[in-house]
Amino acid sequence: MKFTSYGHSCFAVEINNKHLLFDPFISGNELAAAIQVDEIKADYIFISHGHADHILDAEAIAIRTGATVICTWEIHEWLHAKGVTNTHPMNIGGERAFDFFTVKCTVAQHSSMLLDASYGGNPMGFIITANEQSFYYSGDTALTMDMQLIPLWAKLQFAVLPIGDNFTMGMQDAVRAALFVKTTTVVGVHYDTFGYIKINHQEAIDVFAKEGIKLHLLAVGEEMDFSNL
Secondary structure (H helix, E strand, O other): OOOEOOOOOEEEEEEOOOEEOOOOOOOOOHHHHOOOHHHHOOOEEEEOOOOOHOOHHHHHHHHHOOOEEEEOOOOHHHHHOOOOEEOOOOOOOOOOOOOOOOEEEEEEOOOOOOOOOOEOOOOEEEEEEEEEEEEEEEOOOOHHHHHHHHHHHHOOEEEEEOOOOOOOOOOHHHHHHHHHOOOOOEEEEEOOOOOHOOOOOHHHHHHHHHHEEEEEOOOOOOOEEEOOO
């Protein structure tokens, strides 16, 4: 599983030479100015909820690449109205096998409003399993006791968790989330993009390390291979 950060909560995971892209928000992120949106590869696009900082570039990338967009029913309908027809709607608790991986949708405690102020459906997270390896992306969320269910469904190689506080979990609650889902490897997202969510990087790394958890804070465009964890 090759992981590429595109800033904020946007990232891609390459599996079996296919590109899974999550929450595409690049063109509106000043920290991702060096990333060319029209060069990003995608075979599948996952949208956790409807806020602009998770969906802004989804329409353009989906139309250009023909990627299958996995999202809530409400976002599926919204995208269809914009001409994005290759979508697959899901909802919390649902599981689905695709051509080389399975997806299970999980609870996320947050809100969801689309760019035109219409309702985006229930926010959610995703467990992705392929080649007997799994990872969890929580989406934007508060710490929730539902996270304790995740080890019943998958043994995780890593988890992708928001750590910026204010709108989502902060670093302390994200540590608790990592303990709930039983992983020792976390990729932090949803931090530094805006003034509300700026963090002290070393403090965050140290907070996780005290619980034996390795926190990765990847630079925009940075890649990591998680296949051998």
